[in-house]
Amino acid sequence: MSGPDPVAVRDTFTSVAPRYDLANHLLSGGIDFLWRRKLVKQARQGAHNQILDLATGSGDVALALRCGLSAKVKITGVDFCEPMLERARCKRDQQNLEKELNQFLLGDCLDLEFQDESFDLITIAFGLRNLADRKLGLSEMLRVLKPGGRLMVLEFSQPYFWFRPFYYFYLKGILPWLARLVTGDRDAYLYLGSSISEFPDRVGLAQEIKQSGFERVEHEALTFSIVALHQGWKKA
Numbered sequence: 655m656s657g658p659d660p661v662a663v664r665d666t667f668t669s670v671a672p673r674y675d676l677a678n679h680l681l682s683g684g685i686d687f688l689w690r691r692k693l694v695k696q697a698r699q700g701a702h703n704q705i706l707d708l709a710t711g712s713g714d715v716a717l718a719l720r721c722g723l724s725a726k727v728k729i730t731g732v733d734f735c736e737p738m739l740e741r742a743r744c745k746r747d748q749q750n751l752e753k754e755l756n757q758f759l760l761g762d763c764l765d766l767e768f769q770d771e772s773f774d775l776i777t778i779a780f781g782l783r784n785l786a787d788r789k790l791g792l793s794e795m796l797r798v799l800k801p802g803g804r805l806m807v808l809e810f811s812q813p814y815f816w817f818r819p820f821y822y823f824y825l826k827g828i829l830p831w832l833a834r835l836v837t838g839d840r841d842a843y844l845y846l847g848s849s850i851s852e853f854p855d856r857v858g859l860a861q862e863i864k865q866s867g868f869e870r871v872e873h874e875a876l877t878f879s880i881v882a883l884h885q886g887w888k889k890a
């Protein structure tokens with residue numbers, strides 16, 4: 655469950671931050687909007703007062719939750735890369751959203767500065783794969799979730815078998831070159847390809863979440879299983 659070097663991860667996101675959103679939308683062909691919409695739809699099932707969006711980056715998930723959920727819900731985004739958070743705060747301010755209800759805080763997912771049992775719902779989108787220690791990250795998530803609270807993980811997964819050759823050809827052969835045109839940083843997207851190929855499939859990730867102490871875990875494949883949405887519940 656050990657992952658990439660956190661210093662290298664922070665440097666990578668610092669370098670791509672100014673063009674992160676554009677690259678995301680272009681390189682995914684806009685499907686990232688559909689993945690986030692799916693997450694928000696699932697998040698609507700349940701009453702929440704306090705939501706934590708981990709590895710929030712430029713804030714797209716936190717802001718999509720803001721649009722889709724009650725205006726009273728407090729949404730806190732946490733990331734350890736300040737330039738990504740600056741983008742998130744900028745988008746929040748452009749949308750005239752309240753700072754108190756839409757916080758973006760600097761912090762480390764592996765050492766969260768929140769008390770035990772603080773949140774009803776935790777989301778993490780395309781972040782778990784980037785954590786240096788997934789086991790530690792998941793145990794921190796369990797700790798700060800309230801009893802009966804829910805974790806939602808939106809993350810790249812292993813595509814259906816028949817689709818893998820096409821997908822990995824795009825991911826490792828084409829995407830880094832396209833990314834270089836958009837972001838000027840080919841290496842960041844070489845890292846993306848290798849981090850995805852090394853990441854567990856849906857069943858493997860469900861097992862990891864369960865082994866971390868979540869009582870019930872469900873998962874769903876999205877877009878030929880390029881991406882998966884896992885949900886885990888803490889014992890009530």
Ligand SMILES: C[S@@+](CC[C@H](N)C(=O)[O-])C[C@H]1O[C@@H](n2cnc3c(N)ncnc32)[C@H](O)[C@@H]1O
Nearest residue numbers: 667709710711733734735762763779780781784
């Ligand atoms: C691929 S981006 C995802 C951003 C956003 N959730 C999204 O869906 O667009 C991954 C983010 O994880 C953050 N990250 C990685 N490890 C982290 C850690 N230990 N603590 C906080 N943030 C972390 C990076 O800084 C980066 O912003």
